[in-house]
Amino acid sequence: xxxxxxxxxxxxxxxxxxxxxxxxxxxxxxxxxxxxxxxxxxxxxxxxxxxxxxxxxxxxxxxxxxxxxxxxxxxxxxxxxxxxxxxxxxxxxxxxxxxxxxxxxxxxxxxxxxxxxxxxxxxxxxxxxxxxxxxxxxxxxxxxxxxxxxxxxxxxxxxxxxxxxxxxxxxxxxxxxxxxxxxxxxxxxxxxxxxxx
Numbered sequence: 493x494x495x496x497x498x499x500x501x502x503x504x505x506x507x508x509x510x511x512x513x514x515x516x517x518x519x520x521x522x523x524x525x526x527x528x529x530x531x532x533x534x535x536x537x538x539x540x541x542x543x544x545x546x547x548x549x550x551x552x553x554x555x556x557x558x559x560x561x562x563x564x565x566x567x568x569x570x571x572x573x574x575x576x577x578x579x580x581x582x583x584x585x586x587x588x589x590x591x592x593x594x595x596x597x598x599x600x601x602x603x604x605x606x607x608x609x610x611x612x613x614x615x616x617x618x619x620x621x622x623x624x625x626x627x628x629x630x631x632x633x634x635x636x637x638x639x640x641x642x643x644x645x646x647x648x649x650x651x652x653x654x655x656x657x658x659x660x661x662x663x664x665x666x667x668x669x670x671x672x673x674x675x676x677x678x679x680x681x682x683x684x685x686x687x688x689x
Contacts (some may be wrong), residue, residue: 502684509549521673524680539673551579556586560669572613579674580615587666606662622659
């Protein structure tokens with residue numbers, strides 16, 4: 493299975509650990525230079541961009557459909573522990589945008605949530621549907637961004653509610669990345685073919 497994944501996703505480090513091998517939908521785009529480890533599931537049409545690390549060595553990471561994790565981002569989780577039977581899995585819903593160099597750790601990002609460039613979301617925090625964590629912000633443990641809210645700062649606090657126009661802009665971003673991922677997938681395959689010839 494790992495060999496098949498490496499054939500389908502050239503240049504990607506796919507590493508089973510503790511008996512868990514990543515499950516990646518055949519329509520996903522995983523860019524060369526990424527490392528995907530352990531109990532990870534990535535849904536249809538999602539994209540993981542160049543040099544991301546998705547490390548589910550101690551618990552689970554689930555990424556839904558059509559979501560994109562942009563270049564250099566780091567995704568991790570925490571296991572159940574005494575006093576914390578649930579642990580902190582990382583759950584990324586459908587149509588989520590995670591900007592470049594973000595760190596998301598053991599949190600939940602609901603459908604159509606947005607994480608800005610270089611932002612941090614910590615264990616058990618929640619980013620609601622159609623909600624945004626601003627660029628460079630830090631969402632501390634257990635904080636909850638409500639649906640359609642924008643939070644920013646370190647630590648992050650609510651700034652305002654998102655307008656319909658802003659939410660439409662985020663939806664356009666999802667569509668852009670889904671289309672761009674197909675172009676990059678074709679470009680990577682072409683480059684690998686040239687390298688073999």
